[in-house]
Amino acid sequence: xxxxxxxxxxxxxxxxxxxxxxxxxxxxxxxxxxxxxxxxxxxxxxxxxxxxxxxxxxxxxxxxxxxxxxxxxxxxxxxxxxxxxxxxxxxxxxxxxxxxxxxxxxxxxxxxxxxxxxxxxxxxxxxxxxxxxxxxxxxxxxxxxxxxxxxxxxxxxxxxxxxxxxxxxxxxxxxxxxxxxxxxxxxxxxxxxxxxxxxxxxxxxxxxxxxxxxxxxxxxxxxxxxxxxxxxxxxxxxxxxxxxxxxxxxxxxxxxxxxxxxxxxxxxxxxxxxxxxxxxxxxxxxxxxxxxxxxxxxxxxxxxxxxxxxxxxxxxxxxxxxxxxxxxxxxxxxxxxxxxxxxxxxxxxxxxxxxxxxxxxxxxxxxxxxxxxxxxxxxxxxxxxxxxxxxxxxxxxxxxxxxxxxxxxxxxxxxxxxxxxxxxxxx
Ligand SMILES: Cc1ncc(COP(=O)(O)O)c(C=O)c1O
Numbered sequence: 001x002x003x004x005x006x007x008x009x010x011x012x013x014x015x016x017x018x019x020x021x022x023x024x025x026x027x028x029x030x031x032x033x034x035x036x037x038x039x040x041x042x043x044x045x046x047x048x049x050x051x052x053x054x055x056x057x058x059x060x061x062x063x064x065x066x067x068x069x070x071x072x073x074x075x076x077x078x079x080x081x082x083x084x085x086x087x088x089x090x091x092x093x094x095x096x097x098x099x100x101x102x103x104x105x106x107x108x109x110x111x112x113x114x115x116x117x118x119x120x121x122x123x124x125x126x127x128x129x130x131x132x133x134x135x136x137x138x139x140x141x142x143x144x145x146x147x148x149x150x151x152x153x154x155x156x157x158x159x160x161x162x163x164x165x166x167x168x169x170x171x172x173x174x175x176x177x178x179x180x181x182x183x184x185x186x187x188x189x190x191x192x193x194x195x196x197x198x199x200x201x202x203x204x205x206x207x208x209x210x211x212x213x214x215x216x217x218x219x220x221x222x223x224x225x226x227x228x229x230x231x232x233x234x235x236x237x238x239x240x241x242x243x244x245x246x247x248x249x250x251x252x253x254x255x256x257x258x259x260x261x262x263x264x265x266x267x268x269x270x271x272x273x274x275x276x277x278x279x280x281x282x283x284x285x286x287x288x289x290x291x292x293x294x295x296x297x298x299x300x301x302x303x304x305x306x307x308x309x310x311x312x313x314x315x316x317x318x319x320x321x322x323x324x325x326x327x328x329x330x331x332x333x334x335x336x337x338x339x340x341x342x343x344x345x346x347x348x349x350x351x352x353x354x355x356x357x358x359x360x361x362x363x364x365x366x367x368x369x370x371x372x373x374x375x376x377x378x379x380x381x382x383x384x385x386x387x388x389x390x391x392x393x394x395x396x397x398x399x400x401x402x403x404x405x406x407x408x409x410x411x412x413x414x415x416x417x418x419x420x421x422x423x424x425x426x427x
Contacts, residue, residue, distance in 0.1 A: 014045050014057040021045075038394040039378040041385070049076035052404040054390060062390035063409045067400040069392070070207070070239045070353065071264035073319070074310060075404025081268045084309040085302060092301045101304030108311040109266065109276060112246035115256050116276030120285055121299040125238040125263030126154025128273030129201070131285075131293045132259050133158050135275065136199035136232040138284050138291045144196040146189060146231070148180040150366025150396075152208035153201055153236050153261075180206050180365045181215040186225060194229030199259075201234040204249030207398045209369040210355030211348040219255040226258070232281070238263035238273070239398070244351045246314060252351070268306030271297070319403045323352040327401045330410050337418035341425045343376070352401040356380070358424070369396060379427045383420035389413050 021028035028043065029035045036043040045057040052075050054064040067075070074081065092099065106119040122128045133145055133156075145158065153159040162172035176193055178185045180202075190197070200222055206212035226233035235257035237248040242265040245251040250260070259277040266272055276282070284291045331347045331354055338345040344360035357363045358376035377395035384391055389412070391399050401410070 011057070011059075014042075017045055017057055018042065033392070033394050033397070036393045038374070039381045041378075041382050041393070043393075044385070044390060051075050051077070052402060052406070052409055060388070062385070062388050063405070063413060064390045065399040065401070065405075065413070066390055066392050066397075067402055068269060069264070070243060070398060070400050071267065072269055072400075073243060073265045073402060074268075074313060075402040076269075078310075078313070078404070080313055081306050081309045084305050088302060088305040094297070094301065096296060099299070099301055099304075101301050101308065102299040105266065105304045105308045105311070108308055108315075109262065109274065112242070112311070112314075113248060113250065113260060113276060115250060115258075115260055115278070117279045118282035119274050119276045120282065120293060121304075122273035122275070122293070123271050123295055123297045123300070124154065125236075125261065125273040126156055127295070128238070128261045128263060128275050129153040129159055129236060130156035131291075132234050132261050132275045133199060133201065134293070135281065135284055135291050136234060136259065138289075139232060139281055140198045140230060142196055142198040142231070143174050144176060144193055144198060145174060146176045146178065146186075146193075146197055146200045148202055148206070148366075149177050150180060150209035150212075150369065151201075151203050151206060151236075153203075154238075159201070179367065180209075180212055181218050182365065183215075183218060183221045186221060190225040190229050190231075194225075194231070197226075197229050197231035199232040199234050200226045201236060203236050203239065204253065204255070204257075205240050205244070205350045205353070206366075207239040207353060208396065209366040210357055210363065210372075210396045211350060211353050211398045212364060212366075212369070213348060213350050214253065215364065219249075219253050223255050223257075232258040234259045234261065236261045239353070240350075241265060242311065242314060243353060243400075245320060246311075246318070265310060266307045267303045268308075268310035270303040270306045271300065272303045272307060317403075320351065322403060323401055326405070326407070326410060327352045327354065330401065330414060333411075333414035334417050337414060338421045340418065341421035343421045343424050345421075346372075353398040354401075355395075355398055357395070373427075376424045376427050379424045380417075380420045383423045384413075384416055387416035387419065389416045 047057045157167045161167045240249040241262040262274040286292045346357040346363050358373035
């Protein structure tokens, strides 16, 4: 028996792994969207990945546009990051002490983002968002948090109040929710509650109701209203940081936040989050200040190494112009294919992130995203999967293009999408 055949015969079938997963993991997953409930199919079980290709447990190869939910700017296992991790592993896995890797990554971030003088690393975006709001409340001496319907800032109590069981109702009373891109509603809310506002927290490009680009003037209005009311403006750049530009959405749109939250790309594929801002604000965090944040794994040496390698690679080979060009070509091809199939869609794109909404109306906020045809999205996603293209199994997520996607792979996606739109036309 060849080594390959013996490995294959040892392989446990996907159905068996999924059955075991459901027995020992809640719903078979560690994050709900992975259960594929929103597209009504069996989940893809990941086995290995390289470049733009993810191989499932069954040995099926997919061109991947989930890309670690945006964390993998450079694709799967970019050789530079793999090499850096291999070199780091025998050196230091965990100390629980300050180490040089933290200084390197924090310096790279501060160089790239003008609004950041100091950084506090966390293990996840959730933790970073929670910490940023705590900091804003301490700095302003106020409690109320203004955020936007459909925005996602992780699953902390403070930012999920009103959206899940298990959080005291009182916490929701400290939040104000406004529709994304609705400047008039924003002005009304700030007129009424401005004096209570500790912060306005926003995804500068919403990515968790599908991609919603900010309407012209929206981010500028946020800046103006936050300044006027004395609230801190927090940009949650967990997705957009280093995806749209080295300086994130703040550089891309020319609007400066008071505090910035980062995650995903800055960890090079390993767990991470970060809060960054001017020294004056950041120094309210412990040990210098009275706002507590700490963590056994905060500033984890391996995340620091992977993240620093990803950001150094960006410095050396900025991918943004190429990503813009390729993603534009791809989305044009998708739009043409949908039109040819007679399927109305809206493609919302900013840089290398985009969402296809099955709607004949513009999608500018969460309500309009919710009104899109989910049955058609599910049909499209499943038809793509059958042809070897993996997209997020939810109509409310972003697809991410990476420099790892070759032009040929992008053309294959467009061809598969055309067939998938023809299937959608029957739904
Ligand atoms: C904009 C945004 N903020 C925060 C988070 C939470 O980050 P994490 O999943 O690392 O906790 C996410 C996760 O997708 C996100 O998209």
